[in-house]
Amino acid sequence: MPGTKRPFQADLDSTNGPDGDAVHPSRKRKVSEADAELSEIFNGLRDELPTVRTEATLNLIRKLAVKTPEQSQKINNAITRLIKGVCSSSKGARLGFSLALSEVLRLARKGEAKVSVGQMVEKVEALTRPSERDGKVSGEEKRNYAIGRRFAFQAILQSGALSEKTTEEEEARVVFDAVAKLAAEKDWLRSECGLMLHEWLKAPGGEVKAGVLKALVEVWAAKGLVKTPEGVALWLTIRTGFEGFKLPKGHWHHNNPLSSQERAMLTKVLLKTADDSTEAAETEGAVKKKSAGTRDSIPSFAWSVVLAHLYEQNNGKEFAQFWEDCVAKPMFSASSKPERKFLGLQIFTKALASAPAELLGKVTHANIIRCILDQRVKPDRYLFEAAKPPLNQMASRAKSDPAAGAEIVRQVLTVLPAGPLDKLTKATIDSMLAVAAPLEPLVQTFHDLCLRPGVSDTSEAEKKRRMLADFMLEMVRTRRNDESKKWLKPLLKHLAELAYAEVEGDVSPKLTEASRGVFREKLMLALGHLMDLPLEQAVAHTSTVVDKLHSARKSLSNELDKDASSAIKAARAQIASAEAKKDADDDSANKVNLAFRLLLGLGILQVYKQEPESVSVLQDIVTCYSSPQDDGDASTMLVELLLSFVSKQSSLFRKLAEQVFAAFAPDVTAEALQSMIDILSQKESLAGQQELFKQGDEEEEEDDEDDDDDEASDVEMEDVDDASDVEIVNGVVASADNEASASASDSASDTSSPPSNEDEEAAFDRKLAAALGTAGIDNDAAASDSDGSDMDDDQMMALEPHLTTIFAERKKGSHTKQDNKDAKANIVNFKNRVLDLLGVYVKSQYASPLVLDLLHPLVTLTRTTGSQPTAKKACDLLEEAQGEEEGSDDEDTVEASPLYLILMAIHAEMMHGGSKVHATACSRTSQFLAKILIHQDPEHWTRVNAMYGELQARWRVDVGSKVQGSVFNDWHSFSMQRGGV
Incomplete structure (x- = not known):
């Protein structure tokens, strides 16, 4: 028969007390309300949020601070639970339980429990050892318990147990001995324990007795940890933070690890390559090291401590020597391994962020900069990504400290390699140059x-x-x-x-x-x-x-000829004259003089640069300046000079032209404007470029030849025909006036190119067949049976020049399309620059009647140009001109007759058709002219409306009319605005 199961002893212990209940048959223990509250508090200590952990700690202290007969037992139970909690694998739990443990230990020492330091350490030692199951303990479990012991010791230190006046040296020795044993187990534990002790020594408000410090130093030395990075950091912290305490002798020269006499040892210690087995063997209780050459992937906190002490000394020479001996040479030499360089780059980044500006020149050592630049050259380098944080830190430090940025970038420039720089490196240098001072x-x-x-x-x-x-x-x-x-x-x-x-x-x-x-x-x-x-x-x-070049005129690398020297001399005389004419009461005249000085200065630079025709250009500038201000020829000459400047592919001359043109805008004549308008009407082709820049053949000068001869000449030049806007169809020359609108895309020309290419191939075959004496390539029978291929050597030699000529012509023709494309780009660019100049003129001279002369050419340009951006630019300029001109006081001074002529030209332009941009330009310009006319006399509306009516009547009866219907819709909307017109 099945009997009643005996309950576990643990259940009996927990339930058979004074308040215990009988054990349930299912052995489920009823949790008391107090235990539930504690459970909730401990869960809060595990939370990832610091605020939640802090609140849970406060709740725990409030609960344990209540004085009851069971207070001591509750505190001891809580200490046990908290020590176990710091061994958790969760980072949040370690931090929360450690914080709570320090406060509970503080409470325990003040209350009736009177827990001693020795008891604390003993309990920590007992509870932070992994339990061996079947003799196996995982590495992760060992690590968690080791970290838990470290956090438990930190709680003891933070509880103030060693900072009280009653603390005995022996009590402190117990704690430090336990910490030193833990530190000696692993390098990473040594770093953790060293950092913990350093933070305890640096804690504000903490008073540490000399006996406690003595115990710390002696225990650390007994374990052979003085000459470790952490030992150096603790030694320096005690030496500078507790000046009344005398450190034991025999460890460092003059008790100073930073002494020049200890430089070699300090280097070995910080790099952890020192063989400390000698010190360990001579020291009682020292823990034998398994390896002396292990490296960390991150630098020890000791580097920050050492660097901070060096900064405080403010000795540039000492710092430079330390940095070179301990960092630059051992970590960044040619033979250094990538692991050591990786560590060095992190130390360098720390120094960049913390070093005073006056020491940054020493920090940015040539070896380090070379390493960074070398690693960033190719993405496949080992330290390509590792070299990124130092560069980012350079830029960040320069932004916050311009003086530091100047020092850093100066050192970087000094060691720049001759090879290419990666994008990040160049951007870093540029950013530092942008803020350095x-x-x-x-x-x-x-x-x-x-x-x-x-x-x-x-x-x-x-x-x-x-x-x-x-x-x-x-x-x-x-x-x-x-x-x-x-x-x-x-x-x-x-x-x-x-x-x-x-x-x-x-x-x-x-x-x-x-x-x-x-x-x-x-x-x-x-x-x-x-x-x-x-x-x-x-x-x-x-x-x-200009003045610098004048002072160096006798030592120029390329001497100037006599004409160039004379031109420069004359120009400098004019500059001096312009400077002397400065008038405080005449801003306009001063602006003109400044513009001429600028023009003369740039002209002189062109002569020094020995640009083609620079001497004649400079002479023309001098002539312009010498001419009377109201001389129309001088104005035209000046505009032509500026146009020659903007035709160059140079932002300098484009901006120069705009500056000068703005100053001379009031003096620009109609003839000068016409020279700019002529450029807008040029064909965007190779022929247009040749005509515009006078690159054509000398045949252009033969004005006596009749038109038939000209046409015949053009037909013979196949390469020019293909590149120009003149098309030969069945022997008839079709001019550009009969072509479709220029707003059509280039796909039309591309579509017609295959037949052209076929014609070229056929012509080539005929010439080749004629030279070879055959009937042509297509005649297979003749090609296969003809005996013409049996030539002797003399015949072949005689044929060679003809073949050379034929193939040379073929090669020349292949470049025609690209030449035409380049020419179109040049003309379009030139037109854009001219539009920029006209924009300058419109902004300053919007009230001038000459602005009206620009309307028709700009509207025409929106149709004839093959560049949509250029058309849009012309349309925008029209809108700007009309916006500035509208409402001007000079509207009434313009006669109606010229306005009607422009309006008729715009209506004629509408009939050519074109893009939407062209239609918009026509419509807006027509309405603008109508506004001016109606503003002068409302009776003009009848005539303008009649002109629109006539245009619309033609549009209705002519199915092929190219006038866009939107023009009439715009006019109707305009007419309905009675108040506006």
Whole structure:
């Protein structure tokens, strides 16, 4: 028969007390309300949120602080539970239980329990040992218990047990001995225990007796831990934090680990390569090390302590020696392993964040910077990602401390390699240059490095000088708006000297012409960036360069000829004249003088650069300045000069032209504007480019030839026909006026290209067949049976020149399409630059009647250009001109007759058709003209409306009309606004 099961002894112990209940048959123990509250508190101590853990600790202390007969038992039970809790694998549980344990231990020492330090340590030792099951304990379990013991010891220290006046030395020795035993087990435990003791010593408000400190030092020494990174950190902390305490002798020279006499030993200790078996053998109770050469993946806290003490000494020489001996050489030498470099990079990052600005020059050691730059060259390098945090720290430190940024970037520039830099490295240097201050020492560093880049090979020197020039240009670009620009003048002088003059002093290797060309290019680009500044500042910076070149005129690398020297002399005389004409009461005249000085200065630079036709251009500028202000020819000449500038692929000359044109806008004549309008009407093709830039053949000068001869000449030149806007269909020349609108896409020309290519192939076959004496490639029978292929050597030699000519023509024709494409891009770009100039004119001279002369050409451009952005730009300019002109007081002064002529031209333009942009431009311009006319006399509305009616009537009867219906909708909406017109 089944009998009644005997309950477990644990159940009897927990339930047969005074308040116990009978054991349930299922052996489920009823939990009391108090136990449930404790369980909830302990669950709170495990929480990941610090606030929850803190609140749980407070609740536990409140519960245990209640004085009852069972208080001591409850405190002891809580201590046991908390010590077990710190051995949890959860980080949150360790922190929460450790915090609660320190407070409970503090309560236990003050209450009736009177728990001694020795009892605390004994209990921790007993409860933080893993229980062996079948003789096997996992590594993870051992680790959890070791960490738990560490947190339990931390709770003892934080409870204040060793900071009381009544604390005995022997009590402290018990604690420190237990901590030292734990530290000696593993390197990572030593680091944890050392950090724990360091934080306890540095805790604010803590009073540590000399006897306690003595116990700490003696125990740490007895375990052979003095000459470890953690031992050095604790030694320095006690030495500086407790000045009245005398450290024992015999460990460090003058009791100072940072002494120069101990540099070699300190290096070994910090790198953990010291063979400390000798000290361990001589020290009683020392724990034998398994290995002396283990490395950590993260640096010990001791590095931060050592660096902080070195910073406090503020001895640059001592710091530099320490940094080189302990970091730069052993960690970043050519033979250093990646693991050691990885550790060194982390230490370097710490130093970047904490070192005073005056020591950063020592921190950014050449070995370290070379390592970082080398590792960032290719993504497959071992430390490619490890080199990223130091670069980020450089940028962060520079942003918060401009002086530190200047020191860091100066050192980085010094060790820059000649090879390419990765994107992050370049961005880091650029960001530091953007915030570093002061910049004057940096400018001098740039100059010195350009003269002596630190490499002996000429090609390597050229690469590094180019890189340095790029960084100088970047500095100008990002810092040109600084309030103080004291650095800019010497930088421009240095660039000018490097670009054009024979530099005096030690230059190694010598500057090559290629390097000078780079500096010339960067100098012009720098001046281009400076053109964005106010006119007076732009003139001052240009004058700085011109004056520097004038002072170095006798030592130029490329001497100027007599004509160039004369032109420069005349230009400088005009600059002096312009400076003398400064009038405080006439801002307009001053602006014109500044613009001429700027124009003359850039013209002089072009002569020094020995650009083609630069001398004649400079002479023209001088002529313009010498001419009377109301001279129309001078105005036209000036505009043509500015147009020649904007035709160059240079932002400098584009900005120069805009600056100068803005100053001279009031004096621009109708003839000068017409020269700009003529460019807008040019064909966007190779023929248009040849006509515009006068690159055509001399046949263009033969004006006496009749039109038939011209057409015949054009037909013979196949490459020109393919590239021009003239199309030959069945022997008839179709001009551009009969073509479809230019707003159509380029796909039309691409569609027609295959037949053209086939014609070229057929022509090539005919010429080749004629040269070979055959009937052609398609005649297979003739090709296979003909005896013409049996040629002797003389016949072959005679045939060779003909074949060479034929194939040369074929090769020439293959480039036609690309040439036409390039020409179109050039013309479109030129038109955009002209539109920029016209935009400058419209903004300042919107009240001038000459603005009305721009309406029709701009509308036409929206149709004829093959570039949609250009059409949109022209349409926007029209809108701006109409917006500025509307409401102007000069509207009534414009006669109605010219306005009607423009309106008729716009209506004629509508009939050509075009894109939506073109239709919008036509409609808006027509309404704008109507507004002006109606504003002068409301009776004009009848005539304008009649013009629209006539246009609409044609549109209705002509099915093929290209006028877009939206034009009439816009006019209807405009007409309905009675008050607006």
